[in-house]
Amino acid sequence: MKSQSKDKFLTFAVTILLMLCCILLAPISTASASPSSTVYQQRLIHSPDGIGKFYMNREIAKVMGHTGASWLERPSREAEEQPSKIVSALNLKPDDVVADIGAGTGYMSFRIARVLTKGKVLAVDIQPEMLDIIKFLKKEKNITNVQPVLATLTNPNLPAESVDLALMVDAYHEFEYPREIIEGIIRGLKPGGRIVLVEYRGENPFILIKALHKMTQKQVRKEMQAVGLVWRETKNLLPQQHLMIFEKPSV
Known part of the structure; x- marks a missing residue:
């Protein structure tokens, strides 16, 4: 019984981890940002030199102020x-x-x-x-x-x-x-x-x-x-x- 419970827990943990990875890697819609916002993607995982926003698979760089x-x-x-x-x-x-x-x-x-x-x-x-x-x-x-x-x-x-x-x-x-x-x-x-x-x-x-x-x-x-x-x-x-x-x- 303990072995079955352990297997269920591991299966559950792996499922949660996979779901988190999908959420982190999936693009986030920016539909409310602008009329043509469907061409942009916002990603949680991105370069520290960028703004996390992608255009045609290119991450946009931070502006030099x-x-x-x-x-x-x-x-x-x-x-x-x-x-x-x-x-x-x-x-x-x-x-x-x-x-x-x-x-x-x-x-x-x-x-x-x-x-x-x-x-x-x-x-x-x-x-x-x-x-x-x-x-x-x-x-x-x-x-x-x-x-x-x-x-x-x-x-x-x-x-x-x-x-x-x-x-x-x-x-x-x-x-x-x-x-x-x-x-x-x-x-x-x-x-x-x-x-x-x-x-x-x-x-x-x-x-x-x-x-x-x-x-x-x-x-x-x-x-x-x-x-x-x-x-x-x-x-x-x-x-x-x-x-x-x-x-x-x-x-």
Whole structure:
């Protein structure tokens, strides 16, 4: 009898453990979060560098807050990332309107603004503190064609069909609602407008950036294709990052 009771207890314990594992590993619906929330999954077991939210099987990374602004402006950035090559690779026209999405301190915005002698940069960010830094630097640098834009988690707040090119440098992987933000950018793009993403190469394990802050070209292309963008080119001219160019169809 004792042996039978022990067997029943063990069976019961194993069943409970299996149920707990299923609960922990199963995605949790976020249906009330946003209109397109069915594309997201929330998982209890996730990376400490992520928010536990997954999009197309990719965990979204934690946002670098405004307290990390000094890292964006570090003197070694040009040597490490060669952002001047990014500006050259964009092939901008003097009268273009460029949206720098996740602009941070405006590091890229101000470099692009110098090229746009008749155009402007919309420096878009969700953190008011970052936009305050941009406003300060705008005065200090005496650059008038950079316009700070406060976005939300789901909307970049771009005027409809007003933008020639939208740029995201090491930012997209942190978007809490990537589908909504990209759809908002598409609405803001002119027909034939371009989206350019710069991300640390996730294919290379020797690039010393946390895994969730890198992306493979395959993953980026999959996510952009899901919203109707057309891949045009990937330029691997940077030391550690992909530069991926997509286009909004004209029709």
